[in-house]
Amino acid sequence: MADRRHDPVVVIGLGRFGSSLALELAEQGTEVLAVDHRPKIVQALAGQLTHIATADSTDIEALRQLGVPDFYRAVVAIGSDIEASILTTSLLVELGIDDIWAKAxxxxxxxxxxxxxxxxxxLPEHDMGERVAHLVAGRMLDYIQVDENFALAKTHPPRELVGVSLGETRLRSKYAVTVVCVKSPGEDFTYATTDTVLRYDDIIIVAGRVDKVERFAEL
Known part of the structure; x- marks a missing residue:
């Protein structure tokens, strides 16, 4: 199977989310075609994005004229105009785009x-709100939910894990989570092993089911 990670991407809708996405993709070296129906937005970003156009993405002929059917991947980043978001997505499906990402x-x-x-x-707003809620309410330093019921959390080790090897703590059987990485002050993150001994000022990355990770972070 061909590696499509570096294929050009069309980003439709250049609000805060879409413009940030398009600029970051371009910064990473991905060729981007950015599209928005508002001339002022397009003009403002023209100096930062090589390929940018003003067009109505709910018009299939406009999409064809821009060469959108030639793209493997497309992002519909249209925000509050739900009708335009849905219609644009349906047109991308009709045009045969293989990998469609859509903001809801x-x-x-x-x-x-x-x-x-x-x-x-x-759902960027929902996902960010969920993440911040975990940080505000608990003792996590960071939190990422990578699937419907699986998460990674960055936190400090609880008292019972300090000073003994991870293998001795029986962490997985007691709390159903795994310490994946450890960072000591002034050092880089390293993979944790059964021989790793944690200190109070270490930072750890813990992985597991959402409820298990949340429970562990509150120890």
Missing amino acids: ISRQHGRILERIGAHHVV
Whole structure:
């Protein structure tokens, strides 16, 4: 199977999310075609993005004229205009785009996008709110939910894990989580092993089911 990671990407909708995404992709060396129906937005970003156009993404002929059917991957980053988001996504499906990412502003919006053919749906505001809620409410230093019921958390080790090897703590059988990485002050992150001995000022990355990770972080 061909590696498509570096294929050009079309980003449709250049609000905060879409413009940040397009600029970051371009910074990483990915060729980007950025599209928005607002001339002022396009003009403002023209100096930072090589390929950018003003067009109505709900018009299939406009998409064809821009060469959108030639792209393997597309991102529909349209924000509050749900109708335009849904119609644009459906047109990308009709044009045969193989990998469609679509931004949703609610779970209901996301379900509709999935039903009409979006391969990936992201809810950036919801996901960020969920992440910040975990940081505000608990003792985690960072939190990422990587699947519906699996998460990674960055935290300090609880007292009972300090001073003994991870193998002796029986961490996985007691709490159903795994310490993946460890960072001591002034050092880089390293992989944790059964022989790793944690200190109070270490930072650890813990992986496991969401409820198990949350429970562990509150120890």
